[in-house]
Amino acid sequence: MEVSIKVNGKSYERDIEARTLLVDFIREDLGLTGTNVGCDTTQCGSCTVHMNGAAVKSCTVLAVQADGASIATIESLASDGELHAMQQAFTDKHGLQCGFCTPGMIMTAVKLVESHPDISEDDIRHGLEGNLCRCTGYENVVRAVAEGARLFDPHSPWEMEPAEHKITLREAERRARERSGA
């Protein structure tokens, strides 16, 4: 089947098998291997991407369902060599060990803090229920997400287009300074 899917700001026209999962389209057809596959029952969340601005598990979406959609993967978060605030927060707070769940965690976390202006620890723990990590015991993942939330302004208007869909650490710190009146 013919599909046209925009991934990380670039449109791809492909002829694919109807049963192709979005995650396989991303990994196999486009060679974007940052999105990982950790299970086959939609539990682990390693494959989380943004689809039309929402965090979705790309192992549970057929590529044909994404026809016409705009997808953002972990590869699109950093820009011009500068990390997204959430990426920075994950390394600053040691929110990862083996790194396998990390792209999905970060993609979920970005949407989580975006939808929770004043996010609490409880919000974070519940908000991550669809993302499994076996290494960290979640403690530092939670700290990382809280730090990421602190670093970027959740009230800022967010665009769905991946090119707009990011805030750099420097920008986050600028906004944080603004908010605190410094």
Place this chain on the structure above:
Amino acid sequence: MTTTQRAFGSSVRRLEDARFITGQGRYTDNLTQPGMAHMVVLRSPYAHADITGFDASEALGMPGVVGVFNGQDMADAGFGAMPCAWVVPDSDTKTPAYPPLAIGRVRFVGDAVAIVIAETDAQARDASYAIDVTYDTLDVVVNGREATQDDASLVHDEVANNQCFHWTVSGGEVEAAFENADVVVAETIVNQRLIPTAMEPRAVLARWDSAMGEVTMWSTSQIPHITRFLMSLVTPVPEHKIRVVAPDVGGGFGSKLANYPEENMSVFAAQQVGRPVKWTETRSENFLGTIHGRDHIADVELAAKSDGTVLGLRAQTWANLGAYLSTASTGVPTILHGLMLSGAYNIPAIHEDVYGVFTNTTPVSAYRGAGRPEATFMVERMMDLLANELSMDPVELRRKNLIEPFTDGHEVATGLIYDTGNYEPALDQALKMYGYEEARKQQTAARAKGRLVGIGVTTYAEICGLGPSEVAGAVGFGGGLWESAIVRFHPTGKVQLMVGVSPHGQGEETTFAQIVADQLGVMVEDVDVVHSDTALTPMGWGSYGSRTTPVASGAIMGAIEQLKEKGTKIAAHLLEAAEEDVEFADGLFSVKGSPEQGKTIQDIALAANTAWSMPDGVDPGFEAAAFFDPSNFVFPFGTHIAQVEVDPETGEIDFQRYVAVDDCGPIINPMIVEGQIQGGIAQGAAQALWEGAHYDDQGNLLSGSLMDYAIPKAEFLPKFELGKTETPTDVNPLGVKGIGETGTIASTPTVYNAVMDALAPLGVQQIDMPLTPERVWRAIGDASKGGK
């Protein structure tokens, strides 16, 4: 170059993170090779059956199919049975053949029957469904204790009573201890089967170079060097023609500590089809085909005097090994379990009989903690039962029996000599952090209102940092346990460190760089740690048993010392000074008394690499290789405390607090150590509360997916409160002990005992793990029926 803060002891942000947070992790399944084909494994749906027919003709005609092979094909090509690399002496161990693809008979659900090679993974999978295999089913055994009974069916015809081995540890006068006891407590303790569930499923990519007769195999492995060694023994490819690479590995926890059938199948398939072949496990396959952990049933008795002095411990343990022996299977329930039954205590007499048992289940081997969690749970549970029996505070009982501080070795009844220890300060710190006395008062008040609040306390010691090679040989481990390192300075002063160990998430690319930076005065960022590629790294024995840092750091330090010596010689030559007048600090070689005259280590690296002017008798180049074999294991220790509240109406457990004070000696990177402890606690608490593999009596794994097997989510866990003491070991130059498994080892009994403490007013003493709400609710109901 001077540094304002020592790299050693700093929470340096991890160097390896850069690739993981940006989606550039180099996991095996991300790799491709030109012309690559895909492999899918057809697995047995029956736990025990004879294969009476095999017809792949339809599958062979399907789109994209390149080949279909079965066990006989592999055997004909010279691929032998999977190696068992650990046979414990004096245990009469049986090692029945474990063919990578079943020949004639399957012995567990998930046993590999055939492989399909096709252009795409989906085509291979489609074709696997079209293979017509006929089975004659046989009787099935799944329970490790029942399997030893005379009427149990046999997993291997040649292994009577399914008994793989009978191993005994015995020290002190056990009979006398029990005869002289004022009190004996007894319990049957089940350490249920767990499924490791590293987030990255296993994967293999094999490339065969027929002209050179060489294999390159990328694999999700904790042990590339061991895998190369073992594969050379059971495949037609000699060791020097095998290159094993474990690129980024997404967690292991022991489940990637084996030469697995799929590795050998992939090499075989690549040879057969003349193309690179990749296999990637699905999660469902992982539940069936990757090793499981624990699965012990033990009858345990503890003898004591009425004042709480422990006199002896006696146990009979049935360790379910599954259908076949994985690489390290037999060492786990013996050496790593029975020898640790003294825990953190003076127990003058210990005796355990361990029966290793074959069943029609997935092979069982090392899962995080590997033997020590089972031992620690046994000891800690018995201590709480003893405290109950004597109406003693469980902390008081533990304190009374703790091993006194020692700096020069302490021998326990099992024959182990612990390296160094000072257990009481960790206990005191944990009690203080938690506010133990106040918490007991609050518990009393809560109980008066009918609330079920419980506190669990564990004081533990564990064995890791495996270990002296001489001991490895003596206990039947089929290899050494030393480590190696090469420290190489490039001409520009940047450093490459090559190690034989294989970190797979624990952060040693950073930790090891910190050691080099600290010792040689270079920047952490200037050190590149190379690991997990047999072609690029010196021989080493892999990452498991919390050995990576304690053992490899010894080798790294050895190489560093050589470079300091060589650098001093070169600096003396360049500075026209006597060698004994040159000192080295913070990356600068200088003449004593005149530090302004000096050569940086980068100057020396350039001088040695160009070799325009070298002192007499000193070779060019600035690199050193060293090997290190530790003189003993290391024995980290600590105290953990958990607090829970049980809802009497629903049996639900509110996991409220967790305090952990651990001692792993001097800490290289506190942030990384805390991360290891936190992750470990989560896995151990999960055994107490949520996780358990469950088979039906036909050997079907009912908990065979992440929908059915409950690994913890973020919302399940409380915030962990961590403290530390630092007692250096004397078995390696930096004094460091392993920290990868302590959290898992200590937290299972801590959380379990907390729940049992909560239920104590109802008279509940035993519930099988995991403590699901249903089981707890039923136990509460049964207790109240009993008149409580």
